[in-house]
Amino acid sequence: MDALHLQNAFLRLTVAPQGASVISFESLRHGKPIFHPANPALFPMLPLANRVAGNAFHLHGKRIQLPDSPVDEHFFLHGDGWQKLWHVKQHEAESVTLSLRSQHPCGFHYLANLTYRLAGNRLLIRLELTHIGEKPMIYGLGLHPYFALEADSRVQFSASGYWPEGEQHLPLAWEGTFSPQTDFSRTKTPENEWLNVGYSGWSGRAVITHSDMNVCLRSPAACLMAFRIENQPFICLEPQTHPVNAHNMAGMPGLVMLETGQTTHLEMEIEVS
Numbered sequence: 318m319d320a321l322h323l324q325n326a327f328l329r330l331t332v333a334p335q336g337a338s339v340i341s342f343e344s345l346r347h348g349k350p351i352f353h354p355a356n357p358a359l360f361p362m363l364p365l366a367n368r369v370a371g372n373a374f375h376l377h378g379k380r381i382q383l384p385d386s387p388v389d390e391h392f393f394l395h396g397d398g399w400q401k402l403w404h405v406k407q408h409e410a411e412s413v414t415l416s417l418r419s420q421h422p423c424g425f426h427y428l429a430n431l432t433y434r435l436a437g438n439r440l441l442i443r444l445e446l447t448h449i450g451e452k453p454m455i456y457g458l459g460l461h462p463y464f465a466l467e468a469d470s471r472v473q474f475s476a477s478g479y480w481p482e483g484e485q486h487l488p489l490a491w492e493g494t495f496s497p498q499t500d501f502s503r504t505k506t507p508e509n510e511w512l513n514v515g516y517s518g519w520s521g522r523a524v525i526t527h528s529d530m531n532v533c534l535r536s537p538a539a540c541l542m543a544f545r546i547e548n549q550p551f552i553c554l555e556p557q558t559h560p561v562n563a564h565n566m567a568g569m570p571g572l573v574m575l576e577t578g579q580t581t582h583l584e585m586e587i588e589v590s
Contacts, residue, residue, distance in 0.1 A: 321405065321413050327438040328589065336360050337403040337415045337431045339462070342440065344589050347530045350465050351589055353551035359462040360399035361444050364425045365564070365572075366459030366557040367515075367542065368392040370487050374564035376424075376455060384421050391485060395461065397421075398429060411435040418449075426450030438589050445582040448575035455564070455572045458583040459542075459557035464525050464532060466507070466550045471526045473504040474541065477518025480560060486513055488561045501543070507552055512545035515560050523554050536585040539571045556585050 320340055323330040328351075331340040338357030343350050352358035372383045372392050383393040387400060403415035412434040420426040427446050434441045444458055479499055480488030498508050504526065519541040525532040538556035545552050558581070559571025573581045 321408055323411055323413060323433065323435050325411050325435045325437070328435050328440060330433060330435060330440060332413055332415075332433055333357065334403050334405055334415060336399040336401065337417065338399060339433070342587075344530060346438075347589075349527075349530065351530075351532055351587065353463040353465040353549075355463040355551060357399075357463075359460065360395070361429075361431055362395040362459030362461055362555075362557070363398040363429055363444065363446055363456070364419075364427055364454075365393070365396045365457045366555075366559065367561040368394060368485070368487060369564045370485075370562050371565075377452070381423050383423055384425075395459070397425075398431075399461075403431070406430065420450070424450060424452060424454040425456075426454070427456070440587040440589075442585045442587075443582060444584075445580060446575075447580045448577060451577060453574050453576050455569060455574050456581055457557070457559040457563065457572045458581065459538075459555055460536075460583065460585050461542075461553060461555045462534075462585075462587075463551045463553050464534075466525075466552055467527055469506065469528055471504045471506050472501055472523065472552060472554075473526075474516075474523035474554070475502050475520045476516035476541065479514050479516045482513045486561075488515060491517065499543075507545055510545070510547055512543055514543055515557070516541045516543065517560065525552070525554075531590045533588040533590070534585065535588070536583070538583055538585075556583065558583055 321332045339359035342352040407414040414432040478493040483489040536556035540557040542555035
């Protein structure tokens with residue numbers, strides 16, 4: 318399907334129905350990209366975010382084996398929403414809503430709606446998921462943007478602690494003391510090194526400062542992932558409702574059990590000035 322274009326006096330956004338993903342996001346006022354033109358530049362994570370150890374967990378007294386992924390041999394990576402073709406439910410000059418219905422033998426059976434809306438110098442995103450299966454199931458959501466970085470770009474956000482990265486990109490035990498690389502409490506240029514860690518107790522606000530443009534991310538999500546690849550001009554700051562591998566943590570933090578017809582959602586706002 319053709320790309321979907323949104324534009325106002327400040328911003329321009331291009332969305333693809335495949336994966337309900339953003340292809341490009343630009344500031345017209347600054348004449349430059351806000352998202353790095355990755356492929357894609359942003360995608361939704363549902364019905365879970367990131368990875369689950371062993372690609373399985375226990376629920377209802379049974380072992381739940383997660384589906385295979387077409388892009389990862391070990392994990393149902395970021396769920397299936399970013400791999401599927403979404404239906405265009407509504408498309409106007411400054412907003413678009415896409416919908417997806419998905420079902421798996423493991424118990425995921427959901428209807429999702431994802432809305433992108435331009436409001437002045439802000440991009441507003443709302444991801445909503447409704448469980449339509451007969452048996453209750455546990456869900457989590459996330460958004461995965463690739464923010465453009467320049468040589469002098471700086472990043473800042475606060476958090477109470479983080480999970481260092483272990484084998485197969487799964488988290489190690491939570492730590493309350495940051496390493497120099499993982500500490501973004503003061504504005505800094507991110508190190509040109511691999512980084513893939515999750516933060517808890519973050520402030521709900523992250524700022525990326527360029528020489529001539531400021532980008533502010535806001536989300537009420539409980540967790541924030543930071544992802545960086547050496548020598549690549551982007552950083553991913555990913556709001557998630559739950560930590561990586563929450564399915565195998567005590568209490569399944571951040572995940573929600575949905576009965577038939579119940580809904581969960583995640584919102585994110587990006588302001589450009």
